[in-house]
Amino acid sequence: MTENAGNLAEVLDVLHHSVGRMLSLSPTTPTNLRVTAGDVGVELTWQHGVVAGVNLAADPGDPTNGHSEPVSAEDDARSYVSAPTVGVFYHAPEPGAPPLVQVGQSVDSGQQVGIVEAMKTMIPVIADRVGTVAEVLVPDATSVEYGQRLLAITPLGDD
Numbered sequence: 001m002t003e004n005a006g007n008l009a010e011v012l013d014v015l016h017h018s019v020g021r022m023l024s025l026s027p028t029t030p031t032n033l034r035v036t037a038g039d040v041g042v043e044l045t046w047q048h049g050v051v052a053g054v055n056l057a058a059d060p061g062d063p064t065n066g067h068s069e070p071v072s073a074e075d076d077a078r079s080y081v082s083a084p085t086v087g088v089f090y091h092a093p094e095p096g097a098p099p100l101v102q103v104g105q106s107v108d109s110g111q112q113v114g115i116v117e118a119m120k121t122m123i124p125v126i127a128d129r130v131g132t133v134a135e136v137l138v139p140d141a142t143s144v145e146y147g148q149r150l151l152a153i154t155p156l157g158d159d
Helices: 003-025 073-077
Strands: 032-036 041-045 079-082 087-090 112-118 121-126 131-136 142-144 149-155
Antiparallel strands (some): 087 112, 112 121, 131 149
């Protein structure tokens, strides 16, 4: 491998990691992503009127609240851990290992509860509050969409 090819491979590796990280940190999924390597450049485009997967133009009287399913009283009592990006959701840190969390287990805010693999990058799924895992909503090794609910947590106290 030539020195230029080696440098290009390093630049592409860093770019790949950076794009995956940007997507995982984005509050919403962009509808368009353009990445250029020559003279570097990144462009993200979001659909107008959509924030965190909720249609801002949705009818306020709509029981679905812009989602595909109605919001129930049980939903009001639960908190949900959602996919940080599009990818494949895993319950365990590696094949054959026990799951990071199980139904009935207590979790802390900031605790890793799963992994989403996106573009060969492992992105930790983190609980955002203290509570008890009420339900695992997605089977292991399942493709997920950005914002899709992965776990239901019954919160403990006010956070």
